[in-house]
Amino acid sequence: MATLFHNTHFTFTFIFLLFTLSTISSIPEFSEERLGPITITPTEKTTHLHFYLHDVQSGKNPTAIKVIGDGLGFGTTFIMDDALRQGPERDSKIIGRAQGMYSVAAQNDIAFLMMMTFVFVEGRYNGSTISVMGRNHVIDDVREMSIVGGSGVFRLAKGYALAHTVWLDTSTGDAIVEYNVFVQHH
Numbered sequence: 785m786a787t788l789f790h791n792t793h794f795t796f797t798f799i800f801l802l803f804t805l806s807t808i809s810s811i812p813e814f815s816e817e818r819l820g821p822i823t824i825t826p827t828e829k830t831t832h833l834h835f836y837l838h839d840v841q842s843g844k845n846p847t848a849i850k851v852i853g854d855g856l857g858f859g860t861t862f863i864m865d866d867a868l869r870q871g872p873e874r875d876s877k878i879i880g881r882a883q884g885m886y887s888v889a890a891q892n893d894i895a896f897l898m899m900m901t902f903v904f905v906e907g908r909y910n911g912s913t914i915s916v917m918g919r920n921h922v923i924d925d926v927r928e929m930s931i932v933g934g935s936g937v938f939r940l941a942k943g944y945a946l947a948h949t950v951w952l953d954t955s956t957g958d959a960i961v962e963y964n965v966f967v968q969h970h
Contacts, residue, residue, distance in 0.1 A: 842956035912936030
């Protein structure tokens with residue numbers, strides 16, 4: 785009986801090894817195909833951007849709308865397509881858009897989870913983007929959020945964005961937020 789078990793065990797092991805070796809040779813090899821125009825330079829640049837986000841929830845043409853929730857309770861979520869302007873004035877030149885969403889993500893506090901992309905439409909950054917994600921504890925004077933990526937000039941971006949509310953209308957929710965963005969990119 786021991787010999788039969790030993791022979792069966794040996795046969796099973798031998799077949800298993802043959803099967804394993806035959807499947808290993810059928811695994812596709814790593815492809816070194818080049819993707820084309822993507823180039824990565826070995827040095828990183830740090831760029832400081834300064835602009836104002838104009839978040840308008842009121843009026844006939846709001847740039848941020850509530851899609852779920854009540855008041856500013858937990859889970860309340862807004863979709864936004866806010867103007868990025870050179871200055872805090874409402875007629876200041878538009879340099880881009882902040883597109884994304886923010887949700888009240890704290891049960892006992894007013895802290896938003898921000899998920900937005902700064903889409904630039906002017907100057908040398910025209911067509912480039914910076915993606916931001918992080919906690920925005922709106923009652924703090926200055927809030928820091930992470931830069932998690934980018935495109936165009938800001939390809940492979942990383943860094944941080946500092947937000948400071950310069951104006952808030954508590955009755956409408958309209959706000960103007962100053963941003964200082966420090967982005968490392970190639």
